[in-house]
Amino acid sequence: MKIALKVKRKNEKKWLRLKGVVAVGIGRIEDKPGIIVSVENDAWLSQNKIPSIIDNVPIKVQTTGRIEAL
Amino acid sequence: MNSRADEIRTKLETAKYELLKSRNVVATGIGYKTVAGKITSELSIVCSVDVKKPKNQLDSNDLIPAFIQDIPTDVNPVGVLRAFQSPTGRFRPAPGGVSIGHYLITAGTLGCLVKKGNDIYILSNNHVLANSNTASAGDSVIQPGAHDGGQNPADKIAELSEFVPIIFEEGGDGGPTLPPCEIGLKTAGFLNTLASWIGSSTRLRTYRIQQTENKVDCAIAKPVNPDDVLTEIHEIGQISGIKEAELGMQIKKSGRTTGLTHGTIQQTNVTARVSYGVNKTALFTDQLLAGAMSQGGDSGSAVLSEDNSLVGLLFAGSDTTTLMNRIGNVFSALNVSLP
Numbered sequence: 172m173k174i175a176l177k178v179k180r181k182n183e184k185k186w187l188r189l190k191g192v193v194a195v196g197i198g199r200i201e202d203k204p205g206i207i208v209s210v211e212n213d214a215w216l217s218q219n220k221i222p223s224i225i226d227n228v229p230i231k232v233q234t235t236g237r238i239e240a241l
Numbered sequence: 242m243n244s245r246a247d248e249i250r251t252k253l254e255t256a257k258y259e260l261l262k263s264r265n266v267v268a269t270g271i272g273y274k275t276v277a278g279k280i281t282s283e284l285s286i287v288c289s290v291d292v293k294k295p296k297n298q299l300d301s302n303d304l305i306p307a308f309i310q311d312i313p314t315d316v317n318p319v320g321v322l323r324a325f326q327s328p329t330g331r332f333r334p335a336p337g338g339v340s341i342g343h344y345l346i347t348a349g350t351l352g353c354l355v356k357k358g359n360d361i362y363i364l365s366n367n368h369v370l371a372n373s374n375t376a377s378a379g380d381s382v383i384q385p386g387a388h389d390g391g392q393n394p395a396d397k398i399a400e401l402s403e404f405v406p407i408i409f410e411e412g413g414d415g416g417p418t419l420p421p422c423e424i425g426l427k428t429a430g431f432l433n434t435l436a437s438w439i440g441s442s443t444r445l446r447t448y449r450i451q452q453t454e455n456k457v458d459c460a461i462a463k464p465v466n467p468d469d470v471l472t473e474i475h476e477i478g479q480i481s482g483i484k485e486a487e488l489g490m491q492i493k494k495s496g497r498t499t500g501l502t503h504g505t506i507q508q509t510n511v512t513a514r515v516s517y518g519v520n521k522t523a524l525f526t527d528q529l530l531a532g533a534m535s536q537g538g539d540s541g542s543a544v545l546s547e548d549n550s551l552v553g554l555l556f557a558g559s560d561t562t563t564l565m566n567r568i569g570n571v572f573s574a575l576n577v578s579l580p
Binding site: 176179183187192193194195196197198199207209234235236237238239240241 | 349366368373458488489507508509510511512513514515516517518524528530535536537538539540555556557558559560561562564
């Protein structure tokens with residue numbers, strides 16, 4: 172968990188500057204603490220690359236759509 | 242057995258009017274008689290009462306006979322029966338989970354009650370009670386919200402007291418930034434000095450609590466009449482305490498649009514960019530994320546664990562996600578606690 176937080180802290184600003192990235196958080200990826208990057212749409216995935224692992228911490232990109240105040 | 246049920250049904254048709262004259266009876270029906278907490282196989286006329294009282298505390302007119310002709314009766318305490326009411330309706334007193342809003346917004350959700358000093362306040366989002374930074378202390382908060390037919394001042398339930406300003410992003414996707422509140426601070430300071438000269442014990446407080454980064458979208462409003470609000474949450478009940486949310490925790494909320502829904506904490510320590518209308522975004526840190534369990538109008542809902550501990554304040558989401566502030570961040574930003 173601590174390493175996942177460290178990797179997240181180091182990279183999230185850079186990722187959130189990419190257009191279409193809406194959130195970066197800590198979740199479970201195959202029962203391991205990992206980083207989940209949420210993006211607006213599926214097209215983002217074909218145009219951008221985020222590594223699937225950094226310092227042994229798994230990273231998953233998922234499509235959530237735009238996050239709006241409800 | 243069916244013929245016995247039919248026989249009882251016929252007799253109940255006439256007996257029910259007499260039974261309902263008893264002040265405690267709230268409903269009559271047919272059911273198996275319960276003896277010493279166990280359901281028997283004997284059919285009876287069941288009289289539902291709000292509270293079961295000993296015979297010596299009842300007026301003779303309110304006593305339920307043990308038999309009506311040859312049919313045994315049973316008395317079943319059920320509490321006061323209330324018609325199920327949609328959370329978009331007008332509630333007095335109003336519980337958490339129902340429609341509310343600053344008089345200039347559409348509608349959001351009344352989260353729950355909180356305590357500050359000796360006073361009780363309504364907790365919801367800044368964008369629900371304070372119209373996303375643009376409202377002033379003392380502004381009307383109406384229940385239900387304007388979108389649900391609420392009128393100002395006829396449905397005024399509270400006045401905006403304090404809010405934590407949202408810092409909006411500048412440039413690019415960002416929209417307007419926080420309006421400067423220096424003038425407000427200076428004015429309050431000057432008026433407080435003036436008040437001290439003339440001996441007034443009432444002080445104007447600045448209603449903005451600054452945050453350096455967005456961790457919360459929250460505000461409190463003071464009920465005009467404390468009897469108009471309830472500590473319970475619609476369809477959930479009383480809050481049992483507060484708790485830190487963890488990955489995998491089962492949660493629930495009761496909101497104005499989707500009512501009672503359940504979910505799971507899927508992510509913690511979330512940094513998220515949230516849209517507040519066209520070209521207006523704000524970056525939030527230290528958020529909690531769950532799956533789809535909310536829609537527009539559910540903002541402000543209290544999020545609870547399955548054992549009714551308060552864990553978050555719902556404020557944003559997409560078709561597949563729900564985003565909430567940690568309740569610890571909300572309570573410390575507003576300096577409030579549970580009543």
